[in-house]
Amino acid sequence: GEDVEQSLFLSVREGDSSVINCTYTDSSSTYLYWYKQEPGAGLQLLTYIFSNMDMKQDQRLTVLLNKKDKHLSLRIADTQTGDSAIYFCAESPSSGYSTLTFGKGTMLLVSP
């Protein structure tokens, strides 16, 4: 079955860049997503990328996709303390009624 792996923890200082990495095994993954979960809250979709794209940038967020290596990364520029949260990588094989497979999440801790 599908598997999505992430490192569990990342600590950075405010103002630095954060890079959260994710690997997946399903070669038919078509859509890849990054979600943010703040303490005690549900998930918020941050950004997504189609498998035919290499990079997507949205303000402070940059998503890089290496389809050959099945590696996805999320870079947060100028990380702020408000960015402290758990970040989930997720994949889906297609649109329509497909469900998502999530990684275990990476806890990002931003210190002042």
Added chain:
Amino acid sequence: GAVVSQHPSRVICKSGTSVKIECRSLDFQATTMFWYRQFPKKSLMLMATSNEGSKATYEQGVEKDKFLINHASLTLSTLTVTSAHPEDSSFYICSARDLPGLAGGQYFGPGTRLLVL
């Protein structure tokens, strides 16, 4: 943007009781709703997919008689944990999708934390 609410946000109950969790799409009609369970330090686990007007589709290993799902309208799905036990304590999150299309167009609720004593 699309908003999904859950009620209650937190519930504590005694072992053996049943608990109902509501998931509502506030400003759109949700043809499909999903119920997830999140264990501490673990990822989200999809429990079931609920389509309005039809029976829910449960994932392997999820007891449908234990976790009753009703999606009676296009804006409301309920999850009832029947005869709850301490091992059912968890964070339950629902999501809703309005149209078929980008699977990432799932809008998540804030979650319900269930503690069974």
